[in-house]
Amino acid sequence: MxxxxxxxxxxxxxxxxxxxxxxxxxxxxxxxxxxxxxxxxxxxxxxxxxxxxxxxxxxxxxxxxxxxxxxxxxxxxxxSSTPPPLRTVETWEPSPAVTETYDGMTYTYIGERPVRVITDETNIYEAQQQKWMWLLNGEVPAEVEIFAYRSDGKQVNLGTYATGGELYDADHHFPSGIVLPEPGIWKLHVQAGGSVLGGVFVEVKEGVSPSNRSWVESLITRYLQQEQEQLKWLGADREVTLDLFYVEAPSADRRRAYAEVLIVSGENGAGVSAPMAFDILYVGNDYRVTDFEMPEDGNRYMSSLERIFPERARELLRNRE
Structure with missing residues (x-):
């Protein structure tokens, strides 16, 4: 062979x-x-x-x-088996806005059935509350929970809410005031009994929302021009320049605003330049600045800055420098 x-x-x-x-x-x-x-x-x-x-x-x-x-x-x-990689900020995307008409009424929402949200998705800013109307389809219990997850794993419990009846084409609905603490892409889950009913993705922006900036800066400017306790030594004629860089708005009736401020006296040329924090409350039928703080001079500057400004506000302040 x-x-x-x-x-x-x-x-x-x-x-x-x-x-x-x-x-x-x-x-x-x-x-x-x-x-x-x-x-x-x-x-x-x-x-x-x-x-x-x-x-x-x-x-x-x-x-x-x-x-x-x-x-x-x-x-x-x-x-060998490798678990699928976690979704990262590069793969997470905000849910697109969809406009529909139901029974002659036009409305815009984000998300997909069975969980959708009516809100201004372009105006979501860190630490500032925004109104959300949730639309739920299918069988839903009387109470649900909302959890928020950021792409890096950070988690926030946003509370428990009672569900109501029909709204537009949804079987149930409920309103909420949502505050997301930091910028980034977040997914919000609606859960009941440990089961996830659905969720939406949103982008949370850094800084101060235009809606807050427009009236908060004006309100603080008038207050600094008229304040007669800590700033009396500047006289009645004051030129105020401020740059609002952070706002905490945990509810609709309360805010704490942080700004870099320059005040110059028109009477004696004296002035003050410092970062300041302002407490704003809804009193009667209007918002008012009820108090303000600024860091102390000398060797107590840093300790007082840390007491007055939260970590996120200090980070933004350092970035501005």
């Missing part, structure tokens, strides 16, 4: 074994020929049948030597 014929037969036998997925290359064939040739030249006895046996053994050994490690690696890879 010539070499080519028995190599072909052994190739067919290998195809029926664990080597069926292995490509028997010309280089591998040549390697077998060389090994058999050396073995045959060193032997003084044997038959053609014995030589074929030697060749077969050499072929299988060579195949096992070159392929076995690869097969083991493939089997190991097929049995």
């Amino acid at each position: 010539d070499e080519n014929k028995w190599l072909s037969q052994l190739r067919e036998r290998a195809d029926q074994s664990m080597f069926k997925d292995v490509h028997f290359t010309p280089g591998m064939q040549q390697g077998v020929r060389e090994k058999v040739s050396k073995r045959a030249s060193s032997e003084r006895y044997g038959t053609a049948k014995y030589a074929v046996g030697i060749c077969g053994m050499a072929l299988l050994v060579l195949l096992m030597w070159q392929v076995w490690p690869q097969k083991i690696g493939l089997e190991h890879a097929s049995t």
Whole structure:
């Protein structure tokens, strides 16, 4: 039997074994020929049948030597499981706004049934409350919870809410005042009994919302022009310049605002430049500045700054410098 014929037969036998997925290359064939040739030249006895046996053994050994490690690696890879990666801020995207008409009424929401939200998704800013109207479809219990998750794993419990009846095409609805503490992409889940009913993605922006900035800066400016206790020494004629950089608005009737302020007296040329914090409350039928603070001078500056300004406000202040 010539070499080519028995190599072909052994190739067919290998195809029926664990080597069926292995490509028997010309280089591998040549390697077998060389090994058999050396073995045959060193032997003084044997038959053609014995030589074929030697060749077969050499072929299988060579195949096992070159392929076995690869097969083991493939089997190991097929049995090992890697959990899918967590969604990161790059893969999270805000839920798009959708406009629909129901019973002659047009409304815009974000999210998908069974959980949607009516809100101004372009005006969501860190630490500032915004009104959200939730629309729920399907069977919903009398109370639900809202949890917020940021893409880096931060989690916030946003409270428990009682659900109401139908609104537009939703089976249930409920209003809420939502405050998300930091900028980034957040997913808000509606949960009941440990089960997630659905959720929406929103982008929380850094800084102060335009709606807050427009009236808070004006309110603080008037207050600083008229304040007669701590700033009386500046006289009645004051020029006030301020830059509002952070607002905490945990509810609709209360705010704490942080700004860099410059006040110059028009009477004596004296002035003050400092970061300040202002308490704003809804009193009667209007908002008022009820108090303000600024860091002390000298070696107590840093300690008083840390007492007056929360960590996030200090971070924004440092970034401005």
